[in-house]
Amino acid sequence: MKQRSLISAAAAMVVLGAAATQAQEASAPGLEISGGFFRAAPMAGGNGAGFVTIHSTGPADVLLAFSTPACERPELHTHLNEDGIMKMRQVPSIEVPAGGNAVLQPGGLHLMCIGLTAKLAMGDLVPVTLEFQNAGKVEVNLPVKGPGAMN
Template sequence: MTGFSRRAGLGALLSLCAGLGATPAQAQAQAQGHDHGPIQAEAGWSRAAGAGRVGAGFITLRNSGAADRLVAARAEIARTVELHTHLHENGVMRMRPVEAIDLPANGAVTLEPGGLHIMLIDLQQPLNRGDTVPITLVFEKAGEVQAQLAVQSAGARGPAAAGGGHRH
């Protein structure tokens, strides 16, 4: 057997062993090097905001596994990152922190303006239109999931048309 054939055979054997017990989707994800578990973060976006100000993150979370909860988020660009919701109190819209955001089994949750969202408090640098902001989402069961927020204009109402978010 040539050196190449041995390496190819060993690679195939290791791939087969690594894939044992994995679902076809997990095996494919492992082979592609993109195994992010059951949680997928899609179409993440934010609005432009100045340094020292507050920004917000919006994203769709899809879960192909058991029910989970988003319990925290981190972003180097902000001094503090909190999970928030909007509430109507006496005819006034107010933001309030939440302990966690439930993500149903085999379901999805969209964090969006006027609802659940991620607050980026005391921005260390401005969020400029066209920038991409890395964030870490922390789930109770799935652990950490890396995501990106594509910065839109200050008045944006959603991610840019035609795939304005990032899929991770």
């Protein structure tokens, strides 16, 4: 039964076609989501990272969580320099300032996928639901780029 669920989740997260190479955009009251992507990850069971820019067109908001069929445990993360060593740490939320941006990017804040349900291959689209304090749930499909992609 678990294998069938994993196969269904993997099938649900892959949307092939010409649009897969382009960053997808989404919006909600007061927010615009753009420039998002995941880095390719070669195997199921491993970890992956996703990135996106969230622009507030109104009051401040807070990204509380995200979900995706691409992984078993989605977490909001940041990178910290501790005694000259870069480490990832989970954060409880990400602030989106009024009229400003929250930029989730390599080496900084990001969407961490722990326990991938399938490999993330270049050209795939991964459905993600971002959950905000004020705007509620916002769905976006993020393309998968190369393993070292920076934007």
